[in-house]
Amino acid sequence: MGDPKNGAWRQLWATFFGKTWPVWAGGIVLAFLNICLFLAKSPWGGSGTYTNWGENVYQAIGLFGIDHVKPVLAHSYGLLGFMTLLGAFAGALFGREFALRIPPMGEMLKGLIGGVLMALGATLGIGCTIGGFLSGWAALSGGAIILALGFLIGTYFALKYLIWEMEALPKMSMGKTYTFLAAKGAGGVWQPILGTILTIFLLVSFSMRFRADNGMAMFAIIGLVIGIVLQRSRFCIVRAFREPFMTGESEAPVGVMAALVVGIIGFTVIKYMGVGTSTPGAARALAMVWVYPHFWLRAIIGGVIFGLGMTVAGGCAVGTLWRAGEGHIKLWFSAIGFMLFAPISKKFIVPGFAEMLPEWAKQKVFLPDRFGYGGAVLIFLVIIALWYGFVKWNERTGKFSAI
Amino acid sequence: MDMDVNVDKTLDCKGLSCPMPMLKLAKEMKGMDGGQVLEMLGTDPGSKGDVPGWCEKTGNELLGVEDNAGVFKFYIRKG
Numbered sequence: 001m002g003d004p005k006n007g008a009w010r011q012l013w014a015t016f017f018g019k020t021w022p023v024w025a026g027g028i029v030l031a032f033l034n035i036c037l038f039l040a041k042s043p044w045g046g047s048g049t050y051t052n053w054g055e056n057v058y059q060a061i062g063l064f065g066i067d068h069v070k071p072v073l074a075h076s077y078g079l080l081g082f083m084t085l086l087g088a089f090a091g092a093l094f095g096r097e098f099a100l101r102i103p104p105m106g107e108m109l110k111g112l113i114g115g116v117l118m119a120l121g122a123t124l125g126i127g128c129t130i131g132g133f134l135s136g137w138a139a140l141s142g143g144a145i146i147l148a149l150g151f152l153i154g155t156y157f158a159l160k161y162l163i164w165e166m167e168a169l170p171k172m173s174m175g176k177t178y179t180f181l182a183a184k185g186a187g188g189v190w191q192p193i194l195g196t197i198l199t200i201f202l203l204v205s206f207s208m209r210f211r212a213d214n215g216m217a218m219f220a221i222i223g224l225v226i227g228i229v230l231q232r233s234r235f236c237i238v239r240a241f242r243e244p245f246m247t248g249e250s251e252a253p254v255g256v257m258a259a260l261v262v263g264i265i266g267f268t269v270i271k272y273m274g275v276g277t278s279t280p281g282a283a284r285a286l287a288m289v290w291v292y293p294h295f296w297l298r299a300i301i302g303g304v305i306f307g308l309g310m311t312v313a314g315g316c317a318v319g320t321l322w323r324a325g326e327g328h329i330k331l332w333f334s335a336i337g338f339m340l341f342a343p344i345s346k347k348f349i350v351p352g353f354a355e356m357l358p359e360w361a362k363q364k365v366f367l368p369d370r371f372g373y374g375g376a377v378l379i380f381l382v383i384i385a386l387w388y389g390f391v392k393w394n395e396r397t398g399k400f401s402a403i
Numbered sequence: 404m405d406m407d408v409n410v411d412k413t414l415d416c417k418g419l420s421c422p423m424p425m426l427k428l429a430k431e432m433k434g435m436d437g438g439q440v441l442e443m444l445g446t447d448p449g450s451k452g453d454v455p456g457w458c459e460k461t462g463n464e465l466l467g468v469e470d471n472a473g474v475f476k477f478y479i480r481k482g
């Protein structure tokens with residue numbers, strides 16, 4: 001090539017956007033970003049995005065008596081999800097991977113149903129794979145362990161269903177499909193250019209919009225970066241739970257484990273040190289951040305339902321966002337189902353369910369209260385080490401793999 | 404431009420998102436004889452990483468990959 005500087009720039013671009021990033025690298029960066037969110041305002045969450053979006057829809061059309069809803073861009077998680085979606089879109093454009101991909105009708109239906117199940121699971125279980133698991137484990141919440149067990153169970157049975165469906169209901173994933181706006185092979189330039197313009201526009205406009213609100217400014221910018229990282233690394237918690245039972249591949253689980261370890265260390269330091277607090281009451285409130293009253297029943301029931309939904313949809317709360325940003329219309333339906341059902345579940349289903357629960361199932365369990373900070377961290381690290389050993393062994397032996 | 408290879412079967416996974424392309428690929432390969440070649444069409448960028456990994460793991464030979472305006476073609480010989 002003639003111009004060395006231009007060649008170097010192209011090489012740098014190809015390095016960062018020409019290939020998918022290692023999942024573990026994405027996991028570590030995402031955990032770091034989550035720590036930043038926690039320091040700025042509160043930890044990363046996924047399902048709150050959809051509840052806020054859905055409530056805005058219902059308020060706008062005057063349904064279900066839902067009112068006093070914070071506008072999307074004035075709500076921490078409404079904003080975070082919005083920026084994650086746009087960040088994923090930008091990331092896909094940078095990598096020339098964006099295209100509108102319209103699947104068969106059956107797949108769109110599965111997206112919708114998966115979204116509805118996730119909405120139900122997240123509201124019953126008080127959290128999803130992001131807020132309840134990635135952030136929940138980092139927060140040293142005991143209920144978060146049970147929730148993850150629910151995800152595992154739900155995912156396992158949903159995968160069984162998908163395999164059965166291919167044989168018994170093959171038409172569900174067959175039929176007319178369409179692809180629009182795809183990049184023309186390796187040489188196309190319109191996508192990277194549009195991605196660059198979009199990213200600059202978002203950085204400038206949201207920095208200005210939240211000039212006077214540092215917390216929201218951080219959520220907006222970090223949300224954008226989260227979206228880019230998710231898409232570039234194809235970070236996927238559904239895969240982390242599913243792949244051991246499907247292909248046996250360990251890359252996705254290991255990536256999630258990397259995120260968990262970094263998150264646990266970061267959150268533990270914040271909580272143990274009482275960062276930014278000056279009174280015992282404030283320090284206690286900080287320690288209890290992201291620790292919810294869902295130990296046992298709510299966590300296991302909500303987790304199983306969520307696990308079913310995310311596997312049928314092919315993306316969890318943020319997997320849906322980044323794949324929607326990449327142009328998979330199935331995941332647009334997942335987002336729509338999640339968004340429309342979350343407020344309904346929150347308002348009409350969860351209260352009755354919560355009322356029925358025995359008192360012992362409504363406890364907030366913060367593990368350091370029982371095992372000390374060292375013991376609590378050790379419990380999580382041991383679970384992760386066992387999980388790591390299992391996925392590596394299973395990758396070699398294929399004992400639990402289906403294909 | 405198509406690869407110069409004799410294809411015995413074509414599997415259309417266009418428009419499908421993870422995990423459907425991989426589940427369908429595994430199912431299709433099960434029904435093929437050793438040495439036969441499958442042409443798999445897909446549009447999910449994730450398949451570009453998934454298919455080679457699966458082929459390596461299962462002993463099937465990935466003959467080549469083509470990208471035509473967002474439609475990927477994988478040529479796989481049953482091991």
